[in-house]
Amino acid sequence: MSGEMTTPPSFADRLRGIHAATIVPMTPDFAVDEACLAAHLASVASVPGIKGLLVNGHAGENFVLSLAEKRRVVELAREHAPKDCLIVSGVNHESSLEAAREAAALEQAGADGLLVFPPNSWALAHADDCVIEHHRRVRDATTGPLMLYAAPVGAGAMAYAPSLLERLVADRRFVAIKEGSWEVAAYEQNLRLIRTLRSEFVVLGSGDEHLLTSYLVGSDGSQVSLACVVPELVVELWNAAEAGDWKLARAIHDRLYPLAAAIYRDAPGGRATARLKACLKLLGRLSCDAARPPQPPVTSNELHALDLALRKAGQG
Template sequence: MIPSHARPFRGIYAATLTPLDARDRIDEERLAAQFTELAGHDGIVGVLCNGHAGEVFLLDRAERRRVVEIARESIGDRAIIVSGVLAEESREAQRHAADARDAGADALLVFPPFSWALSQEPGMVLRHHRMVAEAADMPMMLYQAGVGAGRMAYPPATLARLVELPQVVGVKEGSWESAAYDAHRRLVAEVAPHVEMMASGDEHLLSCFALGSDGSLVSLAVLMPDEIVALDRAVARGDIPAARALHARIQPLANAIYGAAPGGFATVRLKCCMELLGRWPLGHGRPPIGALDAGERQRLRIALAHAGLLEMVA
């Protein structure tokens, strides 16, 4: 549900996970419970489903649609539902976009196909987004991917043209580097001031919030929704001591999940945390990722304890 006020897409969104059962099928009951629980937290304005944290790259078309349906059934009357659209081919992306719209999504987050990391060209970037918008004329967010991912992050000139598309309402800015975030924030503010710039690098929330942000779409909010909302609010009111205290709790867990190699384990680390916290019986990813080993699990236990989420037993 999109609120009726002037800047409805501003705020903190939790990028949700996809729980699996022992046969690697979507655990629909726990997925619905996750949506319901997160939407109940003050300051969480919506969810991003079918994102990287939701293992969109490992879900087939029917599963992606079903995830949105469950979100709509669970929280459609009280939170914004953003669904990721990830496809290598633009017509396939159109089909996924239409599916998300018909299943009840309020907005789309369009991902750059992975192959573009090596072959990005402004014309194809714009063509892809225009085709998605044509298939599902609805609010659309851009994904400004990580600098560390090679050349996936859109160059300034390309980003400037993208934010001028009439459907674009926000940017999930995940450059994972504060200076790049600030440069993109300033660019969008100049070219398209109506577009929300959302600092979404889970390891850089304090610095990016301090530079200025219209919200955030982050998977760490699955574990620490109240703390991330409180961090955003503390920075907004200029309470730096409170912000630093929250940062001291949030940052070690963010580093343990996103900062350790291999970076591709971030999603399964989040899912393992859900298991370690007793929220889910299983915290594995689909093959080829699978489950974490004992060393990884212990490292996450320690990080959860430092964050105040788990009591360590001697």
């Protein structure tokens, strides 16, 4: 024996690959169904190739959960996911003071790292210094690694301009970004800027509809809610891309694309969480697909489209 000690992989190293953004099952009266949540977290996290979970993200209805509920989500993920599963929790609050309190509580509950979402109010307008201050408050309330979130270009001023993104990336506590621009040109622009500024910064291509494109342009992996419905397919796509087998990657993308469009693209917008839950119910993995108000239940047309897309993906 040489006696040499191996250095454990860093948070950034562990982010590479596929991470599933999970949902939060509810009872018919909109209470968190903890037993079903535990089963969902364990099932998704145990799929070979799933490196970690993003909990309390948009798919996890983080904007309608209380802090106590968000903390419980982290605790259940820590308890029921494999020990080597990376747990990242979203932080989403309109108030910077409350976001800081939330971040500290979720870190204490066992999150390995935190993803800072921009407050929804920023979609209208904001001063760049507001964004810097919000992230500073979260940073100063915590000790662990932090992630940025690049909002969809369709979300107005929530999407950070290159000059602002440069300022955010300069903070060394932030080590990665969930790149959710949901538009290929913006994704590549941000990727190239970040890699010029900090070559070690982890960029996760996270537009569920254009995963193939982001992998071709360049990506360190993804945190996507599509991976909580069809984790095996998303892992297969990533593995094919990593191997440079673009013919296979394109074939897998062709299976995934109708499902991604039915969940995320089809009008009306903002229906992804309800549709994700409907998919899981169609697949027999969820008994109740209730989403908290103001989200209404899926319509018969949505359900038909999702069922057809799941079949095209080889599911069900």
